[in-house]
Amino acid sequence: MRTSIDKNTLLTTLKTYFGYDSFRNEQSAIIETVLNGEDAIVIMPTGGGKSICYQLPAVLFEGLTLVISPLIALMKDQVDGLKANGIAADFYNSSQSAEDQQAIIDQVANRDLKLLYVAPESLAGLNPILNKTYISCIAIDEAHCISSWGHDFRPSYQQLGFLKKSLPQIPMIALTATADKATREDIANQLNISHAKQFISSFDRKNITLEVRAADKRLDQIKRFLEKRPDTSGIIYCLSRKTTESVSTSLAAEGIKATCYHAGLSFDERNKVQEDFIYDKTQVVCATVAFGMGIDKSNVRWVIHYNMPKNLEGYYQEIGRAGRDGLKSHALLFHSYADVLQLRRFTQGAGNEEVQNAKLDRMKQYAEATTCRRKILLSYFGEFLAEDCGNCDVCKNPPQFFDGTILAQKALSTIARVKGKEPIGAIIDILRGAKNAHILDHQLDQVSTYGIGKDVSWKDWQHYVLQLINQGYCEIAFHLRNNLHLTESSKEVLFNGKKVRLTAPTEVLKQEPVEARKPKIKKGNELFEKLRALRAEIAKEEEIPAYLVFSDKTLKELERARPTTEMEFLEISGVGQRKLEVYGDAFIEAILDFQKSKIKKKGSKSATHQVTFQMLKDGLSIEEIASKRDLKETTVYSHLAKLAQDGADLDLYTYVSREEVSRIKAAQKELEHPEGLKPYFEHFEEKIPYYKIRLALTLIEMEG
Template structure:
């Protein structure tokens, strides 16, 4: 174990610093004590020194696993410039170049060897002949499917601890939530690793979110007062980066594109130009910037919504690494969400990725201090608002939310933190669905205590509690809500809490949706509005409590025709989908069918989705089997069946509703003396039967009566 003076001398000599940053010395001491370590330190926090400095003082070679060629080259170049013998092995080298490096390793001329996980097998013989004093796993979140940048090649790295059981392993990443941290340790076989969490607070970064309409005009306006500052614009697609570069160049800006479709030589030129300040602006896909130690990036813009908070935080962290004030700007739109949902649906961990995307969307829509949200996401709780984000600079109207918070937090506590948000809301509202009744939640003391607040409003209040750090989502435990250390202040210490007035949230939602309203004929909107009015009269509730105008506008724009599509519409929750989905989807399908009636006459078989369903039904397939064969949601097939029945096709509706439910509705009809609204039945059954089942049973009874 080197003494403190030797460590400081090495730090100054090779890295130029007179003192360690927070946690660095503690981590280095732990390495020399032979411990395994997990280091979570934000971008620019000084992670690299935690393994680079020990490498200089340890007797053998430090093996560094790194995911990108660009990252390896940048770090090795920096080490060589500091007089530290380092090298990397990757696919860009010739066999002779690699052999030269192997020779230097054998002769102990190299202290740090960087290698991609895919290339580890090539080192097998060399590793048997040398002393490996330390193993560093950089960007360690890549090993976890819970993380935001999963790379299958990382999953083989667990064998390193088995092969070198006495060699300490240090895993490092800038972003990892609780689930990812645990997964990293498990997969690397470093279960007893010392965990070091640095503060995630980058107070010098201003945080701003805007709706994604007229983005290019907004970006050009944003850059006008930053003529000499360099920055990065992150985009979702390669095409967008190139389009944006063209627009910026036409305005006189020095901008270049960076993405995987550009040849390696050109990408290297762009990267070097950015590092050397000969390129001012890089419009890039997310791969750009990882591991690049450029301290004077003054701003970062996200042209599209990122897929999760981890990636977003890592990317904005590339601004202001020198500690000087720097700006971040995030644009978002509903179209971004739809595109990212498609990506998530093809991922290996679909449910988690969709939940994390939802959390990212909640951040963008938030009415709470944005820095609070980011820090609480990573387990760092602060009580004061930051004053350096758009929400703090333009605060919304607030209400006293203490009682609301106490009800929600108490419910989470009483069910022992075992349920996700939807079930917590159902308990608060006294729902009598299968989940609440089967688990005995009707006996929880807070059951029904919040029935005066609408489901959607509870959802927004709980999101605010999460955003402010009073609750957290356990993504690795099916999105269960968990209490935090701040929760008890509300529950037991009489602390007050302010929550944003939900009218403010509706204003933001409307602003975000304005961009997709243009150019759409109002016909479908009017039909949807008329349907909403009819349903509102039936249920004896205000129309806006069913769906807002903004939600209807999104339906008009995107024309959802399946459960999955309908759930993607902003303002549609699970409960409303169950209660109203069939009617709205049917209206949209009918409208689309009416619009294409002439075309169908000339080509009746082409695209006649109901007829296709009818043919399969006549072959004896069930709803589930038809949905699977046609790759549509079961509710969509159900809507087809009802339409076919209404049009006079020979459909036996009794296949789709149980005799028990029919008899129950029949009994209710007698006892209620032929009520004229579905709401009467719904209340009679205390929500045990949904609207669609009731309507189906009534249709069967009506046919029998005739």
Template structure:
């Protein structure tokens, strides 16, 4: 009997997912899993974590069990897998009983390649797991198992039993954010001490890192949004009240924004998430409860209205932007008031000292005078020597001086203290302090005692923080915050590496450097409109059809045939069959110029009358403002076109504007009406009502 050759991982990658090559570390991680080895994968958001267990699930015999805390994300991931022709399901408390039973029957039959389950629901599957073939266990968001992690979840602590019950089934643990302490705890808690650890680069070079003082935050946000009006973004606030207040302010200014926080009902939160995912509400103002369950690749910006409590959470939150690899902008506002509030939150916690140390490191990042990316990557143990060129410090650097001698003294002190002491003691030793703690430990006898006594204490503290931010030193938070030397420090001490330090000043002037908004091509807008239409037909988020990155590649390659279409990144076998004809029709019509090149107002009129689209739908499809569409329709009416304008504006609104005309000092201009109605009536309605009055 002839043996059928198994597809290679590259064949599966292209056929099922539509990609020609792996992202960094993916191939090595997948091969390690396929070799039946336990694995820990630390990969940044957008780095392709999911593929590291989804592809092995197809290559391994049996079903892959994915444990995930993100109920909202389960459905999206399963939808995306099904769209690629992969049999998958999810099981959690949000499903009706009948739906749960159907999923259990599918699982028991062995027809599923992947099943997603919340940790709290896992015990309900236990009786089936004992009788089916399991290919792999995948523990997503694995930092939730560690009390050192920033999202500790008690139900995760029960997952150690997986290795006890199924010692021969490989297990992969995945997370986007885990410092050294959390990585060690994951291996311990999951009982996989021999797991191979893969740490992908934490660098997301497409994210612009921008940190600003917190004065006039609202004004700064509105100035930013002027150039980012049609883009999706998230604004994080510390309080529920803050989210509601800012969302209301944005709405009053004409932006489509919604507030999201834990005080909403489950149904309200689900609806808001769906509105955001489907681009109905492009702006979400949220507490940190929002985002973990959102698999949306085209978030173009993230703003932190308040400073986060640690770098772990901050990094994960900014990582929700630019997941498609295209440029994204992140803004962090910080103030002393934020720090006071966050310190109060930490008071009384079981790990209060640990939380406060993490907060202090966050504050140091916000006040850094060196490349922001160096600080972020250094925090996660990844040290780079070159500045990134894509952050506010790199765009507008402070005044630097040669700080090599100071750096050498600091590194020497850390070394002579056996890398056992925290920042305060290192400073005391360097300045020759004569306090009891120094003398009790005999530190007055070491060679570097008093080596920097000529440097004021506060300046020296700031220089040491800069060395932390530059990746010369590192803090072991889980070991009483002791300072340790990095490989960079060895180069400073023994290889003559130069170190630049910035003069310490109280306030750093913030220079606004912003990415220019992408100028959309007409073909991209047509592809985006088709994607939205197809997604609405199947009642799924747009990204389930194709990501923005795939549409970009489509726009760039302009495929004419199915063979060409198969070469577009993100087009696998299943999506080729489902969508090629629809997208090729749009592309070929565009390239062949079969659409008449009408003036812009005539295009809107044609879509309104012939395609029966609403003005909001026309604006979405054409990538223009809704106000512009109403202006186009008014212009066509003035030119003699047959169109009933009274279907667009109510008789009550027309009467209100008539009444206002009598009261206004300058009734010939539009702005007085806009202000009279406290910005509740848009300009187009005012203009249309005045026009209709003239016609009557």
């Protein structure tokens, strides 16, 4: 099955339905592959634009694109987003009545739908339309769920191999944000698309600041973190249900709109948490890893890991839920020795215990790194940075190393003298000369190194011993009650004078100075806040999430460019034809109102178009006015139209010929008074520019 489409049509479709002027990463090549009827496996980071890789072809295919998605609760969000872009879409799942399900099948049969989302468990209900008469493409979202090597394995996904066997000519595209080589091979084999083209985009999310802190007074640190980020959305990931509840309760007591999410909640309760978060009713969700997959919320500004994740795949995907709009975002991870022990316990007895422990070790190495964290994270996925990233805590505040040989010798000597029979806590207690029950009962106060490190705090000793473990001078015997053992390398330090470099602990609480909870809006953000309020109002009226109206990134672009005409508005990234038609007037009016208010505040009696008029009378050309006022020429021409309507001594026929006006007047009748300028532009095959159409219509209106 092959659909031949030229590149211009692809770009036009991209702008019309999704509002973008160009493709990102390998989107264009992926889309062409799918339209050519070939299978594809797409590994692209969250926020990298995976969805467009199957949604755009869906618009161009004659039949239906079937999308397999793992979470029923998030399908409505996906469908709402497509409908907001003017694309016919729906979902099919077990939450619907039999009548609703039949109505959807009828829509497919009538070719009224372009995309249909379905969970693997509900596929059987679609048997009547699972054939090449109706299906043009199959997309498997979150494809890593099919693999037991993946970090989020779902048995229901393993039935999907039948799709390619029953529809061999239909192109299939499998997509995920995270998959190592073993997982990619598993996806290809289980879906029966072993010859699929593989597209692996850069895993580097440059807009996300990476930071790791010691898990000391985590809750206080989180509160300080949020005080610096009022009114922003974020997710706090926790290992246990109990922690999600306690953290959310504590934050709510501070007046923060926080709630919890975990598998112990009912379906309706979980669904409400997700909807409230998506619709900006909840600011913070404290969740287990069950939360977040497939969420398209673009304005998540930060992700916090209250506990350390079990592997880098899960960590990468979870932090990827921040900053999907490309704006600056933050990923904060708290790291503690207790978390490592707990995660080790989770892996005990698992069928792939060795693999899980190896992945946990890599996660631990990332958390304890003293070199660029992004380099470590990306290298895990086979991508290598030549330079340090400059956007992680290590790069921004490089650790200060000192000669820690004496400290290392004290610690390693103590481990040797207790013959590897004590865990890290007891080793530190011996060094500090503690007199607790364990020390006294086991006569550890008789060890020759007892008390030789009493001048160093317990927390600092823990910091140093963990570094010795990371550098391979000692190791944790997890199978022997987590006791510390010496390694071959420790002999070099104890007997051969090898030097050991350590880093000094940092005081993490000083990193986040307390600020006022509700800082005043900066002057430069006044328009952004005005546009955000308008977006919220529209979203409430249409009962869709605010980011489906426009993303924060698009609002920032509107704030910067301040378009005041339809043509200028359409040039904004994220504005497609339908969004121009539906929302354009309201946002342009808001921008104009804002500009008028700023002119009034400055005490100027001249509106912006009057300034243009004065410069025109001074003999400046349209090009010179645009340059001096830092405006687009189309904006200057819109000023001329406004001036003429207000009765200014201005001849618009200087800029548009009488013949052109006559042609546009004839087109007006032929097109039966169309809305906007675009129908005229297309009618004349783009040969009459927008500004002339605008001026001609003004003249036609003035001349009756």
